[in-house]
Amino acid sequence: MVEPRFDDLIHAPHRLRICAMLSQAEGIEFGEVLNRSELSKSALSKHLSQLAQAGYVTDTPIVREGRSRQLLSLTPVGRIAYADHLAALQRIIEEST
Amino acid sequence: METNDSGMPPPTPEEARRALDLAEAEETATRYRPVPGWYYPALAGLVLGLFLLNSIEQPQQPVRTLVAIVTIFLAITVAVLVGRVSFGSSPYRGVRVDGKPLLAGVLVAAVLAIAPALLAGSIGSWIWVVYGIALSALICGFGVAYWRRHRRG
Numbered sequence: 001m002v003e004p005r006f007d008d009l010i011h012a013p014h015r016l017r018i019c020a021m022l023s024q025a026e027g028i029e030f031g032e033v034l035n036r037s038e039l040s041k042s043a044l045s046k047h048l049s050q051l052a053q054a055g056y057v058t059d060t061p062i063v064r065e066g067r068s069r070q071l072l073s074l075t076p077v078g079r080i081a082y083a084d085h086l087a088a089l090q091r092i093i094e095e096s097t
Numbered sequence: 098m099e100t101n102d103s104g105m106p107p108p109t110p111e112e113a114r115r116a117l118d119l120a121e122a123e124e125t126a127t128r129y130r131p132v133p134g135w136y137y138p139a140l141a142g143l144v145l146g147l148f149l150l151n152s153i154e155q156p157q158q159p160v161r162t163l164v165a166i167v168t169i170f171l172a173i174t175v176a177v178l179v180g181r182v183s184f185g186s187s188p189y190r191g192v193r194v195d196g197k198p199l200l201a202g203v204l205v206a207a208v209l210a211i212a213p214a215l216l217a218g219s220i221g222s223w224i225w226v227v228y229g230i231a232l233s234a235l236i237c238g239f240g241v242a243y244w245r246r247h248r249r250g
Binding site for chain 2: 006008011013016017019020021022023024025026027028029031032036064065069071086089090092093095096097
């Protein structure tokens with residue numbers, strides 16, 4: 001059940017983009033998120049660390065094409081928080097009309 | 098609605114709309130993850146080649162053998178190309194794809210591919226050319242729409 005709940009952590013544009021891109025997949029590799037976000041590696045790591053500390057994102061080591069990679073995923077808690085945040089934004093828009 | 102805990106004012110409706118648009122664009126970009134720019138034109142060209150070869154009426158030897166070899170080569174290339182792009186190694190796992198547009202596209206393509214085989218006997222093999230152009234145009238059109246949608250994302 002989605003309950004409108006504004007989330008400061010998610011609302012920051014870069015973290016919102018990260019959550020949005022992860023929300024439509026079981027996981028996306030760090031390198032791909034890095035490419036799409038157009039952030040520096042350290043800046044992306046910082047955002048991911050904040051999301052991970054809140055329990056929203058997990059980082060799983062995988063191997064693809066013989067190379068070690070990091071697979072980033074939204075946790076169930078993160079998916080709920082993201083959906084609730086979108087609902088909160090929608091409610092702000094609806095209340096203004 | 099619960100507000101933020103940081104003491105920051107909540108976003109204005111305009112800011113909320115921009116944030117939702119930003120999120121939707123990223124979600125779309127994940128669902129329609131990029132394929133190489135050459136994929137759709139190459140696929141359209143291969144399909145057109147296959148159909149044009151089918152339009153050749155009862156060629157004599159050794160042209161018949163050559164046509165058969167090229168046809169098989171093109172068919173295998175189409176299968177490998179589609180297979181690699183659709184199911185090959187990717188940095189994405191478990192993307193939530195909306196299957197309805199994909200299924201509709203596959204069905205239309207299947208009809209366009211099968212119809213000339215059924216009609217060629219009664220109408221003439223030139224029907225392969227017509228359907229080949231139609232199917233190639235459909236693939237190119239899908240590619241352009243895909244590219245625009247992904248670029249917006």
